[in-house]
Amino acid sequence: MEEIKNKIYAYLSQKDVPPQNIQQIMTQIGYFDQKPLTKLLGEMMNEGLIVKTNKKEKYSIPKKLSMAVGILLMNQKEFGFVRQELDAQNDIFISKKNLGGAYDKDKVLVLITQQADRGYKAEGKIIQVLERNTQTLIGRYQKEKKFGFVIPSSRKFTSDIFIPGKYENGAKNGDIVEVQITEYPKKDKNAEGKVKKVVALKDDEDIYFKIILAENKIRQKFGSKVEKALEIIPDSVEPYMAKDREDLRDEFVFTIDGFDAKDLDDAITIKKLDNGNYKLYVHIADVSEYVTENSAIDKEAFKRATSVYLINVVYPMLPEKLSNGVCSLHPHVDRLALSCIMNINPEGKILNSEVKKTLINSSARLTYDEVSDYLENGDEKVLIKSEKLREILTISQELAKILRNARMQNGSMDFDFPESLIEMNEYNQVTNISIEERRIANKIIEEFMLAANKTIAEKYFHLDLPFVYRVHEKPDPEKLQKLLPVLQSFGYDMKIKGEVNSKQLQELLSKLEGKKEQRLISTLILRSMSKARYSELCLGHYSLAFKYYCHFTSPIRRYPDLQIHRIIKEFIDGKIDKKRKASLIETVKKSAEQSSIMELVADNTENDVDDLRKAQYMKKYVGDVFDGTISSITNFGLFVALSNTVEGLVRYESMMDDHYEFDDINYTATGKRTGKVYQIGDSLKVRLARVSQELRQIDFEIEK
Secondary structure: OHHHHHHHHHHHHOOOOOOEOHHHHHHHHOOOOHHHHHHHHHHHHHHOOOEEOOOOOOEEOHHHHOEEEEEEEEOOOOOEEEEEOOOOOOOEEEOHHHOOOOOOOOEEEEEEEEOOEOOEOEEEEEEEEEEOOOOEEEEEEEEOOOEEEEEEOOOOOOOOEEEEHHHOOOOOOOOEEEEEEEEOOEOOEOEEEEEEEEEEOOOOOOHHHHHHHHHOOOOOOOOHHHHHHHOOOOOOOOHHHHOOOEEOOOOOOEEEEOOOOOOOOEEEEEEEOOOOOEEEEEEEEOHHHOOOOOOHHHHHHHHHOEOEEOOOOEEOOOOHHHHHHHOOOOEOOEEEEEEEEEEEOOOOOEEEEEEEEEEEEEOEEEEHHHHHHHHHHOOOOOHHHOHHHHHHHHHHHHHHHHHHHHHHHOOOOOOOOOEEEEEEOOOOOEEEEEEEOOOHHHHHHHHHHHHHHHHHHHHHHHOOOOOOEEEEOOOOHHHHHOOHHHHHHOOOOOOOOOOOOHHHHHHHHHHHOOOOOHHHHHHHHHHHOOOOEEEOOOOOEOOOOEOOOOOOOOOOOEHHHHHHHHHHHHHHOOOOOHHHHHHHHHHHHHHHHHHHHHHHHHHHHHHHHHHHHHHHHHHHHOOOEEEEEEEEEOOOEEEEEEOOOOEEEEEHHHOOOOOEEEEOOOOEEEEOOOOOEEEOOOEEEEEEEEEEOOOOEEEEEEOO
């Protein structure tokens, strides 16, 4: 029936074709079996391809009836926008009263009630929910005598959920619960549901953290099947495991990680050859030896797809016995690895490479700080007193600089936004917040991992094997065009004609260094780009300026790396025949899709937790005055960043000296009466007015 569907859509899409009844449609497409056709038209309506008029039951496409289909994206302020499927650049504003019972991320049919005009978005009213996205919600249980309500924790959900008394499932008044929706909201009726489980008791000291975990559905425990599967995995490398591997235990292998890291999945061996070239070994933990395809551990790892790092706690992709134990490249113990061995010339070109199954034994476990202290300041810690190690670290620094320069010459971009270092004690209390430094040791490992990832991707692309690539597609020229007025307002000239190569943007970023507008323009450039993701297609990595790229170096914490390790080993062992290759095509596609989804979940969770911890830290400073810098300006206020990376909002409504208007080209706020102008980068004294842990918000007011 797909051909019939296409014929119907093509016919109704014609400019001069008005709404048609079923008989007219049958005549035009030459199909006269009314029962299956009626069913097909119903399916097309559910998909949002066509709509049916109220009068005379005629069919048309949404656009002809001032309708659109899209995904509802709710705002914390209880309104939303519908992102259209056929016109993603022009969202439709939906007020709270016009939500029509739709929830965040539902697929909806919207009637456009006011067309876009003079910079204002179109407005609309949701008339049908085509596909529900939300089946469960997290919220606070409010108990009445014989029933209760769940008040959603997220303000993106604007109505309470009615809970019949028999479905409260042990929840007490004030508890945070997960509720399953049994009936969605209608015009005059709230949604109904039943409590699935209690997430946190009302007096839990870390209740807001637990809400974030529940809202993002973070998997916190491994089930009994995984625990049982772990029982047969040895705690160390058994002799039979190493029989077909190259023994590199005599090579000098070392790791560099954070001081508190336990999942060490990469190690290095480096040599400078007599001819001036470098030989770089990037050894990666061979997790696939322990996590076999479709095993209980593998199925759980696929669902998680990534480890989630939340400041002082980790929810790992793999159980601790693997992630911190037999897979982790701890010093002075034998470990199984996949080693990418590269010969690199003094200009940073990788001349040749090979990938081997190896057996390694790390000689030194170094930390970023101690290596950086030595290379930056000559400060020798105990481990670095070794002359051999000092020489190796010097060569590492030399090669990393070469690789970085080569990368930058090709147009690789570096968005150097300040990262927060949030320190916590054993009682889950934030003790300090500062800027996390990207020091020389971090940059060395970064360059070596980039080189290995690029090399592996190129090698296996040319072998024409199914693979999981890390891709970052070229930005939409139209989005970049919208940057031009902003750039011109700050005195930057940039020509955008058709495709923009990364070198142009990199040169712009270098001009921004140290300027007060750096953060704003860098952010706008980043927003104009698509987000990096995983794909079974090799589409290149735009911001790195790599034609081939994948994630190979972290199989303990990322599923795509684990998946391609299996493919690499199967190829080395000669096990990929025509049948296996065909099955891998679907496998890598599913891996890429799931990993991209779960990466977003992990990012959102990490950002939410960072915001929560910052709010908790700042709560004790309410009323205090701080020096800050305007980091961003919006149509509702000024964002002010403190030197420790904490950011808060000064709302225009709190600026009583004038009525301020936002200029979205120059990114300024100007007083209507006084003409006073606030710009990005301006220094301000602000007083901490309010902090909400629940909303993870910090509000400042300008100190007079």
